[in-house]
Amino acid sequence: MVLKTVIRRGEYYDSGRLMIVTRTISKLEGIIDAAVQMGTALNKEALKRTGLLDKDSEGASVDDLMISMKGTGEGVESALVQLDALLNQSSSGLQDSEYRPKTIDSALKAEPGLNFAIISVPGRFAKNEAMKALQKGMHVLLFSDNVSIEEEKELKTFAVSHGLLLMGPDCGTAIINNVPLGFANKVRQGNIGVVGAAGTGMQEVMTLIHKHGAGISQAIGTGGRDLSVTIGGAMMLQGLKALNSDKNTDIIVVISKPPAPEVSDKILQFIKDECRKTIVVNFVGGGRPESIEACGAISASTLEEAALRASELAGHANGAPRMAEEDLDRIARDEAKRLNAGQKYLRGLYSGGTLCYESMLIVRDFVGDVYSNTPLNKQMKLLDSAAPCKHTCLDLGDDEFTAGRAHPMLDTTLREQLFEHEASDPNVAVILLDIVIGYGSHSDPAGVFADLVRKHKENARREGRHLIVISSVCGTEEDPQNSLTQERKLQETGVIVMPSNAAAARLAGKIVSYANSEERRL
Amino acid sequence: MNTVNDIFGKQLKILNIGLEQFADDLTSQGIPCIQLDWRPPAQGDPEAADLLSLLLE
Numbered sequence: 001m002v003l004k005t006v007i008r009r010g011e012y013y014d015s016g017r018l019m020i021v022t023r024t025i026s027k028l029e030g031i032i033d034a035a036v037q038m039g040t041a042l043n044k045e046a047l048k049r050t051g052l053l054d055k056d057s058e059g060a061s062v063d064d065l066m067i068s069m070k071g072t073g074e075g076v077e078s079a080l081v082q083l084d085a086l087l088n089q090s091s092s093g094l095q096d097s098e099y100r101p102k103t104i105d106s107a108l109k110a111e112p113g114l115n116f117a118i119i120s121v122p123g124r125f126a127k128n129e130a131m132k133a134l135q136k137g138m139h140v141l142l143f144s145d146n147v148s149i150e151e152e153k154e155l156k157t158f159a160v161s162h163g164l165l166l167m168g169p170d171c172g173t174a175i176i177n178n179v180p181l182g183f184a185n186k187v188r189q190g191n192i193g194v195v196g197a198a199g200t201g202m203q204e205v206m207t208l209i210h211k212h213g214a215g216i217s218q219a220i221g222t223g224g225r226d227l228s229v230t231i232g233g234a235m236m237l238q239g240l241k242a243l244n245s246d247k248n249t250d251i252i253v254v255i256s257k258p259p260a261p262e263v264s265d266k267i268l269q270f271i272k273d274e275c276r277k278t279i280v281v282n283f284v285g286g287g288r289p290e291s292i293e294a295c296g297a298i299s300a301s302t303l304e305e306a307a308l309r310a311s312e313l314a315g316h317a318n319g320a321p322r323m324a325e326e327d328l329d330r331i332a333r334d335e336a337k338r339l340n341a342g343q344k345y346l347r348g349l350y351s352g353g354t355l356c357y358e359s360m361l362i363v364r365d366f367v368g369d370v371y372s373n374t375p376l377n378k379q380m381k382l383l384d385s386a387a388p389c390k391h392t393c394l395d396l397g398d399d400e401f402t403a404g405r406a407h408p409m410l411d412t413t414l415r416e417q418l419f420e421h422e423a424s425d426p427n428v429a430v431i432l433l434d435i436v437i438g439y440g441s442h443s444d445p446a447g448v449f450a451d452l453v454r455k456h457k458e459n460a461r462r463e464g465r466h467l468i469v470i471s472s473v474c475g476t477e478e479d480p481q482n483s484l485t486q487e488r489k490l491q492e493t494g495v496i497v498m499p500s501n502a503a504a505a506r507l508a509g510k511i512v513s514y515a516n517s518e519e520r521r522l
Numbered sequence: 523m524n525t526v527n528d529i530f531g532k533q534l535k536i537l538n539i540g541l542e543q544f545a546d547d548l549t550s551q552g553i554p555c556i557q558l559d560w561r562p563p564a565q566g567d568p569e570a571a572d573l574l575s576l577l578l579e
Contacts, residue, residue, distance in 0.1 A: 114535045118537075120540030242525070246527060440543055
């Protein structure tokens with residue numbers, strides 16, 4: 001058995017490609033474990049956990065490619081021979097052969113009509129690339145995170161003064177002219193416009209609108225910090241203006257985590273003074289309904305409700321299945337009865353930040369504030385973000401988990417490891433998982449977790465425990481993964497699949513509440 | 523003055539800078555997309571990159 005590390009100084013590949021190479025190398029004969037990744041602190045931490053870190057990889061910088069393999073001498077040598085061919089394959093598995101310009105200028109020479117850029121390079125380089133694209137008159141979806149707020153301000157000031165979109169940074173999703181961009185779902189075209197500072201929140205609302213039978217005109221993402229005092233809602237206002245004058249948009253849904261109060265006032269004032277369309281607002285967990293309604297908009301308390309209100313206004317309501325409260329209560333009581341006395345806690349493992357946030361708000365009504373890496377109040381911040389305790393919800397798409405590695409909607413590795421850990425904890429009663437599908441996401445996330453659920457439900461049964469896993473699939477039947485197929489895969493292993501993130505969180509909260517109640521102890 | 527609405531209804535012609543998965547997804551739907559062969563500038567040293575871009579201007 002050998003541990004082999006090769007460091008290639010200054011050699012760069014994107015995290016999606018490296019994830020595919022790692023998976024392929026790991027499956028080769030004679031390889032026990034392998035990782036091919038950039039030398040970020042997060043990736044070194046992962047190597048340490050899996051016993052692949054050595055002096056060479058410890059000394060690698062963020063600009064270096066780290067190749068780490070454990071296996072037989074022959075297996076490792078053979079894998080190293082194949083490595084370069086794998087690194088030079090495109091993510092679709094083909095050898096790169098098409099022309100690829102190296103700069104934005106040369107791309108524009110080759111295709112003068114380019115009018116939109118999607119940018120997902122490491123955060124410290126993202127602002128320069130985004131500014132170059134804006135200066136060439138291109139609208140930008142800036143997927144990269146780890147971009148400073150000062151850089152965001154500079155980019156958005158330029159974009160607004162030139163009538164352009166700068167969606168992001170850390171903007172996960174958008175739909176422009178029915179084209180899904182970034183992490184996005186295939187939804188019906190319609191008359192509902194969406195502008196949101198909450199990527200998976202927008203995905204949840206749009207997929208539920210689709211399930212109700214209504215459709216989307218345009219969906220503009222702003223990035224999560226847009227409604228901060230520093231940015232002042234620059235792109236939210238830009239998006240609202242655009243949708244307000246769009247002839248194909250009749251209803252506008254506004255989605256954000258709680259904005260800074262003065263920015264909330266500014267947005268609501270703009271809606272009151274300028275907007276001629278019907279507006280539905282969901283400031284997830286923030287904003288007073290009366291102040292939203294005072295400006296003539298409709299207030300929705302959850303993403304699910306925002307989708308329902310907008311669909312009703314569009315003349316398509318109740319197409320999507322919803323859970324009645326008494327049905328949730330019945331399932332919760334039945335499940336709670338099967339738990340053993342030690343099983344008390346809820347663990348949410350989320351790939352979607354807004355879905356995690358919404359769940360924490362909902363379960364708070366049943367079990368109080370929960371621990372998190374992105375908590376609702378600072379006292380509940382985990383000391384170690386990857387070590388849940390008591391009731392915990394983790395947002396695994398947060399910046400700290402994505403430096404130099406692919407987003408958890410695409411790379412399920414970290415969530416799989418955490419699932420295995422939490423499912424083995426005898427104190428855990430319920431695990432909540434979001435399954436977000438669509439373009440950009442993993443090709444079969446439900447398949448990955450179905451295998452793990454099967455294994456751990458059986459382990460728990462042998463140990464006298466009843467492991468409850470609750471999920472909801474954010475996606476549509478038109479997505480490449482097909483939401484119906486994904487739901488079926490989960491259900492077949494005993495996962496309780498709810499029709500929305502809010503319903504999944506409510507059920508989990510009820511189960512844990514019953515599990516800890518006097519009624520059950522008697 | 524340009525407005526955001528100018529892009530509505532127009533054919534998107536996209537430049538993808540970074541994760542190739544996004545370009546693959548667009549191409550599979552028949553959306554015109556060019557993938558940039560992006561590398562960190564000047565071995566990833568932002569100061570050297572800034573200097574280099576000033577020299578090239």
